[in-house]
Amino acid sequence: MTAADPQLPVVVVMGVSGSGKSTVGLLLAQRLGVPYAEADDFHPAENIAKMSAGHPLDDADRAPWLDAIGAWIKARDGRGGVVSCSALRRRYRDRLRADAPDLFFVHLDGPLELISSRLAARMEHFMPPGLLRSQFDALEPLEADENGTVVSIEGGPQAIAERAYEALPL
């Protein structure tokens, strides 16, 4: 399938902070020839300030952010797109799916130690590595009835993006 085809999936690249959503999401979008959106760009300023101060977001904080991402997804429905979004809890994914039932989730999955080492090397990002544990605590893996797949974050970004591409329902 190519970008010229009428029905391209919208893909949410999900996972904890530092799992590689932005890195892999962009590569996947390029591979598909569709637009990429960065979830962090949808946060209200208060959310960025809260995380920067070392506090995890709660459901109420995430609600307007999820709605903004949901609006982007809805606008891309049928035309394809890739958006990074932690989408840690089932109910967040249900919210994103509400207006886009065919949404496909790619969960970038890996051990805390590996992600922690990647975050320690990351420069100039508001998200403190100390919040990683809270992200794992919130994470609810994809359930059997959810449209999506789990992709390991072992190896380099290109290989991960290729594994994700191969798993898409194209």
Ligand SMILES: Nc1ncnc2c1ncn2[C@@H]1O[C@H](COP(=O)(O)OP(=O)(O)OP(=O)(O)O)[C@@H](O)[C@H]1O
């Ligand atoms: N496969 C990889 N191998 C090595 N380093 C990687 C890999 N994927 C991502 N990284 C690096 O790990 C760090 C985290 O990646 P990235 O910012 O893409 O994660 P993220 O899930 O989007 O994080 P956040 O949710 O906090 O924005 C970055 O410095 C990135 O360059």
Ligand SMILES: O=C(O)[C@H](O)[C@@H](O)[C@H](O)[C@H](O)CO
């Ligand atoms: O749901 C959340 O707690 C947030 O979306 C975080 O995941 C951050 O936005 C992101 O990971 C930091 O870049």
